Amino acid sequence: MIVKKENSFLMAYLEDSSNVKGGYADEVVIPENIDELCAFLKDANAKKMPVTISGGGTGTTGSRIPFGGAVISLERFNRILAIDSDRKSALVQSGVMVDDLKKACDEKKLFYTSHPTENTASVGGTIATNASGARSFKYGATRRYVRTLKMVLANGEILEIRRNRSVLSRKDSRIILPGESAITVPIPTYRMPEIKTSAGYYAKDGMDPIDLFIGQEGTLSVIVEMEIGLVDKPSKILSAFVFFETEEDAWRFACEARDISRSGRSLIDALSIEYFDHNSLRLLRARDRDVPEKFASAIFFEQEVRAGNREEEVLDAWIELILKYSPSLDNTWVAMNEKTAEKFSNLRHAIPESVNDIIRSRGFQKISTDIAVPDVANIEMMGFYSKTLKNGGLDYLVFGHIGENHVHVNILPKNERENLRAKEMALELVRKGIALGGTVSAEHGIGKIKHKYLEEMYGKNGIIEMARIKKAFDPNCILGLDNIFPREVLYLA
Ligand SMILES: Cc1cc2nc3c(=O)[nH]c(=O)nc-3n(C[C@H](O)[C@H](O)[C@H](O)COP(=O)(O)OP(=O)(O)OC[C@H]3O[C@@H](n4cnc5c(N)ncnc54)[C@H](O)[C@@H]3O)c2cc1C
Known part of the structure; x- marks a missing residue:
């Protein structure tokens, strides 16, 4: 396993496209194989050392930026193990870049539907955020195509889940581990909107356990390998x-x-x-x-x-x-x-x-929305965006996946006063989206910058319920701290 501690090396892992500042870590570890990863996590867990998982670093919410401890980089898990034309599936390691997978599928006349416009994202990252993008209009988000996940839990144990093998119900919500021990999953009581969403943990009575790990933002497990469904090109x-x-x-x-x-x-x-x-x-x-x-x-x-x-x-x-x-x-x-x-x-x-370039040059954190609303509410939401932004007097732009009632608003403040105003405006938009039955994050996740929005959507109790799930899988609370909810909530769960 490669371990790097030099600042010059660490720097690249302290950023993503959110422009969140102030990240720090003691080391970046690069396991060469699953045994090294398991051994590292077992040790980190025993020491209660925070661990942040890094994929391609293209996330927009600061979720791969560490605030202490170690970073695990999965860049050596970079092999496409098989593409099966008959089963229309690919067996892939998590560090494979989306672009490489697409090219490999292309050669076999198959099509990998997940299409975050940023091709340098890792496949593991797209599963951890339940990414979607322009083409999810026809094909749906990443979740729909994940058939199997092989993961390492915080204590170093391996967990492999195949879709359609079991369900989690409120009566029996156990996930059985290979050693026959079981984890009881306290399924949250909040109701997810019936539209695409990457806001917090997936939670439904009768859910497939695999869905819990899709969109988990590096807080429940390290995803190392997956089987993904493909369609004909x-x-x-x-x-x-x-x-x-x-x-x-x-x-x-x-x-x-x-x-x-x-x-x-x-x-x-x-x-x-x-x-x-x-x-x-x-x-x-x-x-x-x-x-x-x-x-x-x-x-x-x-x-x-x-x-x-x-x-x-x-x-x-x-x-x-x-x-x-x-x-x-x-x-x-x-x-x-x-x-x-x-x-x-x-x-x-x-x-x-271009937006990311402007944000970097102005030196402020990205203030963007990722709201989606039900079909019937789209025109009302678009009107609300337009009116609020025009009245706000700040630089902004609106673009994105209107077919799924999911456009991104980016507000571009030029100074601290505008920055505060931009945050207020974003919150107004979020509240309107929730009032119309929408989600505060349709594809980017919550990361470290949208905690408040998630609480607006599911309430304090919903957040505490999520923290309980995390503790069921990661009792020492080492993985992906401050992603989805602030680490302090873990004390309340
Ligand atoms: C220009 C641009 C356009 C974009 N367009 C879209 C778009 O259209 N749709 C969309 O959905 N997104 C889009 N994104 C956002 C981004 O590409 C996605 O969120 C992507 O899924 C992140 O993947 P990554 O490998 O870069 O993850 P990272 O940024 O490295 O990490 C993201 C999260 O995933 C976790 N993670 C990463 N790998 C693993 C793993 N193996 N196991 C467990 N957790 C893991 C991290 O801990 C972190 O919480 C865009 C980004 C940019 C810069």
Whole structure:
């Protein structure tokens, strides 16, 4: 096992894309195999030493940033062990980069659906955060594809869970360990919204135990290996940018495209439906002068073209819908070849990247929302964002997964006074999202910066219930401290 203690080495593990400052650690350990990992954790547990798990470091909530103790880096768990075309699955170690897995699947004409726009994320990280992204509109979040997890618990014991083998009910909520001992899981009583969510532990009567470990943000176990479900690769992905004269036109177009896609009654069957407000377009124009200036908003959409599904007819169906909300097709860009499709995809990716650059240069922590609401509440929520942000007088932009009623608001303060105001505004948005039946985090998790939002959503009791689950798996409280809830809550559980 490699152990590094030099500051120059540690620095890279003290940040992610949240711009959370002040992280520190005594060492970074890089186990070469599972035996070394188990031995290290057994020892750390005995010493009650805090341990933070690091994946690709692309998280947006500070969850891989340590505040004391050791960091475990899983970079040596970097092998794709098998891709099985018949079972449509991949057996993967947790440190494999999403991009590498995608490329390997591609060679076998398979498709890994999890699509956080940041390809340098690790597969383990995407499971620990239940990542989703643009294409979860059609395919759902990471959770849906996780078939097996092999993990090491805080005390160094190995736990392997296969989906559909058992359920956790309030009457019998035990997870049996290999040595026949059992952990009783106190399933929380809060009700999760019936939309995609990465806000706190998954908890439902009758749940599959594997779901507890998806979206756990490195607080319950170290995920080392997983089997993931794949789908057939489409022959082509059609994509387009549509620019709109008003914000409302884009919102209504997106909602109609969403409903039509879900109904299965039309050729329209979107893979992703993404939104850009005027400020996002301005940011894109700085990268690509072709982005037109005069429009209030834009929608980017993708649709798979599969065998038996004629591209021209699909395009005609989209054109008909576009013309309901836009006076002409002059404001629409369609990717007619792979090069343009790649350009569109890069443009989409440029937004969070540019925002992260601005945040870093201004020196403040990222103030962004990750709220999703039910379908019926989307237009109301979009209106609330627009009104609150315009009245707020701060720099901001709104972009993201409107097809899932899940856009990201990023507020960009320039000084401490604006920073305080930005936090107040974000809280207002969060409260509105909760009031509309939504989640405070649909894909990024809670990490170290959204504790307050989670408490708004589930109440103090919900947070204490989560701390009880953590203590069931990690009684010495060493893993991922301050992720999901502050470490002080552990004393109350
Ligand atoms: C430009 C940009 C765009 C992004 N777009 C999206 C998007 O569209 N959708 C989306 O969902 N996210 C997006 N993200 C966020 C990020 O990519 C995801 O949260 C991703 O899942 C994090 O993976 P990671 O390997 O980088 O994890 P890290 O940042 O290293 O860690 C994240 C959390 O996972 C835990 N963890 C990591 N590995 C393990 C493991 N093996 N076992 C247990 N716990 C572990 C860590 O302790 C931490 O709590 C974006 C980020 C950037 C920078």
